[in-house]
Amino acid sequence: xxxxxxxxxxxxxxxxxxxxxxxxxxxxxxxxxxxxxxxxxxxxxxxxxxxxxxxxxxxxxxxxxxxxxxxxxxxxxxxxxxxxxxxxxxxxxxxxxxxxxxxxxxxxxxxxxxxxxxxxxxxxxxxxxxxxxxxxxxxxxxxxxxxxxxxxxxxxxxxxxxxxxxxxxxxxxxxxxxxxxxxxxxxxxxxxxxxxxxxxxxxxxxxxxxxxxxxxxxxxxxxxxxxxxxxxxxxxxxxxxxxxxxxxxxxxxxxxxxxxxxxxxxxxxxxxxxxxxxxxxxxxxxxxxxxxxxxxxxxxxxxxxxxxxxxxxxxxxxxxxxxxxxxxxxxxxxxxxxxxxxxxxxxxxxxxxxxxxxxxxxxxxxxxxxxxxxxxxxxxxxxxxxxxxxxxxxxxxxxxxxxxxxxxxxxxxxxxxxxxxx
RNA sequence: GGUGAGGUGGAUGAGUGGCUGAAAUCAACGGUUUGCUAAACCGUCGUAGGGCCUUAAAGCUCUACCGAGGGUUCGAAUCCCUCCCUCACCGCCA
Numbered sequence: 376x377x378x379x380x381x382x383x384x385x386x387x388x389x390x391x392x393x394x395x396x397x398x399x400x401x402x403x404x405x406x407x408x409x410x411x412x413x414x415x416x417x418x419x420x421x422x423x424x425x426x427x428x429x430x431x432x433x434x435x436x437x438x439x440x441x442x443x444x445x446x447x448x449x450x451x452x453x454x455x456x457x458x459x460x461x462x463x464x465x466x467x468x469x470x471x472x473x474x475x476x477x478x479x480x481x482x483x484x485x486x487x488x489x490x491x492x493x494x495x496x497x498x499x500x501x502x503x504x505x506x507x508x509x510x511x512x513x514x515x516x517x518x519x520x521x522x523x524x525x526x527x528x529x530x531x532x533x534x535x536x537x538x539x540x541x542x543x544x545x546x547x548x549x550x551x552x553x554x555x556x557x558x559x560x561x562x563x564x565x566x567x568x569x570x571x572x573x574x575x576x577x578x579x580x581x582x583x584x585x586x587x588x589x590x591x592x593x594x595x596x597x598x599x600x601x602x603x604x605x606x607x608x609x610x611x612x613x614x615x616x617x618x619x620x621x622x623x624x625x626x627x628x629x630x631x632x633x634x635x636x637x638x639x640x641x642x643x644x645x646x647x648x649x650x651x652x653x654x655x656x657x658x659x660x661x662x663x664x665x666x667x668x669x670x671x672x673x674x675x676x677x678x679x680x681x682x683x684x685x686x687x688x689x690x691x692x693x694x695x696x697x698x699x700x701x702x703x704x705x706x707x708x709x710x711x712x713x714x715x716x717x718x719x720x721x722x723x724x725x726x727x728x729x730x731x732x733x734x735x736x737x738x739x740x741x742x743x744x745x746x747x748x749x750x751x752x753x754x755x756x757x758x759x760x761x762x763x764x765x766x767x768x769x770x771x772x773x774x775x776x777x778x779x780x781x782x783x784x785x786x787x788x789x790x791x792x793x794x795x796x797x
Numbered sequence: 798g799g800u801g802a803g804g805u806g807g808a809u810g811a812g813u814g815g816c817u818g819a820a821a822u823c824a825a826c827g828g829u830u831u832g833c834u835a836a837a838c839c840g841u842c843g844u845a846g847g848g849c850c851u852u853a854a855a856g857c858u859c860u861a862c863c864g865a866g867g868g869u870u871c872g873a874a875u876c877c878c879u880c881c882c883u884c885a886c887c888g889c890c891a
Contacts, residue, residue, distance in 0.1 A: 436815040
C-alpha cells in the first residue's frame, strides 16, 4: 500500500506514475487526500474532546478522594456532556478511516522510472537474451509426450486423484524434481540466502501483507473452516516472517530462500497454454526474497536478476529477460523482470521467473521497518524472485535436451540427479 | 477435542479500578573511567496519529495502543463478554 505522505507530498508524481500503470481510477488520489483532510480534522476534534474528558475524570478522582462529593457529581455531568459530543465524532472518524483505507488499498504500487510504457505483454522491453536454441532431432516431441514415453509424469492419474492441473511425478520424473529443488536451494544458499521451510497455508493477515488480499481471493485456494489460504508462492509466508518487526539497519539486507509447492486456482485459463506443464494448479518453486535498505533496493534487484540469470545459464537453457511494461506488471510491483526460457519443441517462450522490487509497498502493509541512524523507524524495501519455478524448466530440459537415447541432463544437474541421462 | 493456567515494552517480569504508557532486572545504544574485546559508573532506551512552533530538524503538547474486538465505569493493563494465541495435562495421531 502506498504511503499517505507520498500521496500528499508528491501528488502530481503519483498521478503521473499511476498513469504509466494504466490505472483507470486516478481520481482516487484526490478522494484519498480529501478523506485524509477529513480524518485530520476529526482526529483533532476527537483528541481535544478526549483530553477534556481525561482531565475532568482525573479531577473527579481527586474530588472523591477529598470527599467533595457534590462537586464530583457536577463534574460527572460535564463528562457526560462531553461524551455525548464525542460519540458522533468517533463514529465519523471510524467511518472516514475505513473509507480511507478501503480506497488506499485499491491503489497499485507506483512503477519505477525504468518501467517502459505499454499495455500488453507485447510492449515489454527485451533486456537481453542468452544461450542458443538447440537443434532438435526430426522426431522431437513436446514435453508431455516425452513425459509419457519416459514414464516421468502421469497427468491422467493426477486427474483421478485430484483434478486437472495436479500432475503426478513418478520414477525419474519425481527424482528429477527433487534434484532440481536441491540444486536450486544449494545455489541460493551459497549466495547468502538463508533457507526456510515455511507453512504452506497462511492466515488472512499474511495474504494481505504481500498483496493477495483484498480483491484477489479468487486466485487462492481457501480452507474456509479455518480461514487459511494455500500459498500461491513462498513469497507470502517468507516475506511475512518479518511482518511487524523493526530491524536494525545493520541487519539489512535480509536474504531468504524457500522451496514450497505453490497453489493457484488460475480461473479462466484454457487451451494450448495449459497443456502439459505449462500451467498448473499445483507446482513447485524455489523462491528468493530480500528485505533491503531503501537506498540499496535497486542494487539488490540487479543482483537478484544476475543471480537468476546465472542459474538459468548453468542449466544450459536459452533464455531472455524482459522488463515488464506498466500494463503487464503486478499490482504490487515497482519494477519487474521476467525470465523466459525457450521451449524448443513447442517453439514457445515460457516464463520461469519473475524478479521484482516492491519498494515499500508490501513493507507498508506488513510494517516491516528498520531504525535508521537517527533511530527513526523507516520502511524497508521488499523484493522477490523465482529461483526457479520447476515445471517449465522441466519442460524445457526435456524438450531441448532430447536425443535418440533419451534426455541428456546438463552437467550442473547430473550430480544432483545421480546420472547423465533419463 | 477436553480440562486448567496464562497472554504487559527487545527479553524476563511487577502491576486487581485513578498517583501506571507502565516498576525492576537483563539486553541494546551513547558516554566516563580503569594501561588491554572484562568490570564499574552516568545517561538514553516502545509504536502510531494529531496540534503548536520551525524553511527543516529539534522542541513542546495532546490522543490511541498492555493478544484482538466489544461492554461496565466519571475513570480500565486491572472488572465482564466474545474471539485468537501460548503453555501444561488428558484424548487422538504421523
